[in-house]
Amino acid sequence: MxxxxxxxxxxxxxxxxxxxAQTAESAIRPPVDIFEDGDGITLLADMAGVSKERLNLRxxxxxxVLEGDMQFELPQQAEALYADVHATRYRRSFALSRELExxxxxxxxxxxVLTVRIPKRAALRPRKIEVRG
Amino acid sequence: MFGSLxxxxxxxxDEFWRLQxxxxxxxxxxxxxxxxxxxxSFPAINVGHTPEKVDVYLFAPGIDPKQLDIAIQQSLLTIAxxxxxxxxxxxxxxxxxxxxxxxxxxxxxxxxVDPERVEAKYRDGIVQITVHxxxxxxxxxxxxx
Numbered sequence: 001m002x003x004x005x006x007x008x009x010x011x012x013x014x015x016x017x018x019x020x021a022q023t024a025e026s027a028i029r030p031p032v033d034i035f036e037d038g039d040g041i042t043l044l045a046d047m048a049g050v051s052k053e054r055l056n057l058r059x060x061x062x063x064x065v066l067e068g069d070m071q072f073e074l075p076q077q078a079e080a081l082y083a084d085v086h087a088t089r090y091r092r093s094f095a096l097s098r099e100l101e102x103x104x105x106x107x108x109x110x111x112x113v114l115t116v117r118i119p120k121r122a123a124l125r126p127r128k129i130e131v132r133g
Numbered sequence: 134m135f136g137s138l139x140x141x142x143x144x145x146x147d148e149f150w151r152l153q154x155x156x157x158x159x160x161x162x163x164x165x166x167x168x169x170x171x172x173x174s175f176p177a178i179n180v181g182h183t184p185e186k187v188d189v190y191l192f193a194p195g196i197d198p199k200q201l202d203i204a205i206q207q208s209l210l211t212i213a214x215x216x217x218x219x220x221x222x223x224x225x226x227x228x229x230x231x232x233x234x235x236x237x238x239x240x241x242x243x244x245x246v247d248p249e250r251v252e253a254k255y256r257d258g259i260v261q262i263t264v265h266x267x268x269x270x271x272x273x274x275x276x277x278x
Contacts, residue, residue: 031230037223044218046231048176048192048258072190072259075183082240084177085192112194112258 027091030066030114034094038126040119041100047090048112055109057116059102065093066114175216175232176260180240184272187242187264194258203262205248210262213237 030045047055049070056067068090096102099120106117176193191212193201201214218233220226242264250265 031232032228033218033226033231034228035221035224035226037221037225042221042224044231046194046258048194051257070257070259072256072261073188074181075186075188078181078183078188081180081182081187081243083179084174085179085190111196111255112192 026087027067027089028085028087029092030090032092038120040117043094043114043116043118045090045092045114045116046112047109047114049088050090050109050112050114052109055114057107057114059096059105060093062096062102063093064096064102064105064116064118065091066116067091068114174238175236176212176238178238178240180242182243182266184266186266187246189240189242189262189264191238191260191262192258193260196255196258196260198253198255198260201260203251203253203260205242205246205251205264207248208242208244208246210240210242210264211237212240212260212262 030047032046033044035042043064045066047066047068047070049072050068051071054069054071056065058065058067070088070090096118101119101121104119108115176191178192179190181188181190189210193214193216195218196214196216201212204211204213213236215235216233218231243266245266246264247267248264251262253260253262255261
């Protein structure tokens with residue numbers, strides 16, 4: 001299983017460097033579940049406060065990039081009493097591998113949960129080999 | 134993991150962050166509330182206030198709001214619920230970072246909130262609970278005759 005890690009995370013050192021090179025804009029790294037079955041890979045990400053209009057899901061080179069801006073009603077003169085969340089933007093990216101069909105990715109966003117389905121090329125799906133005897 | 138949270142963004146939550154820092158200093162070097170939970174707990178909570186009301190935001194994506202139990206006793210707000218994430222038996226998991234299970238958070242609101250006037254709504258995974266404050270608590274302009 002470990003040898004077949006089709007979605008390898010790449011937002012560790014590289015993008016930390018990128019981020020610090022860019023402006024000091026902070027982004028929340030959304031928690032994800034990633035699993036693989038015979039037909040492809042499914043990714044679920046928690047992105048509370050992001051609507052379809054403010055979601056930016058794209059394939060950039062061989063990276064799958066998740067970005068979104070959260071929006072919620074905040075009264076004009078509101079002051080904070082307490083805050084766990086200090087940024088209003090989500091960002092995380094994953095490297096795709098060649099056996100995945102990047103142009104057939106399907107996504108769905110509901111109640112702040114993004115579901116991304118990345119199918120494998122048909123030729124590379126595991127086939128059950130019958131043993132005749 | 135929380136390194137990115139320490140950087141500032143030019144948004145309203147900068148203000149949240151700055152105020153929290155000030156409050157931490159004010160109350161003695163980062164002494165947390167006795168009911169506060171460690172960072173990264175589910176659901177994350179922000180609380181903002183104006184003279185008229187207190188708004189509590191719960192970052193709770195993928196929950197059924199009907200399953201959420203929101204209760205207020207005087208100025209103590211309790212939110213309990215659960216988020217069940219079904220596990221696919223046939224699939225191989227690489228990451229399971231999303232919270233699954235029951236949760237409960239208790240927040241102490243300002244003393245002057247009116248427990249009779251509370252509204253809650255759910256949108257895009259954020260629960261917003263608005264608690265109005267008592268009239269007498271609002272700052273009043275006093276005229277000199």
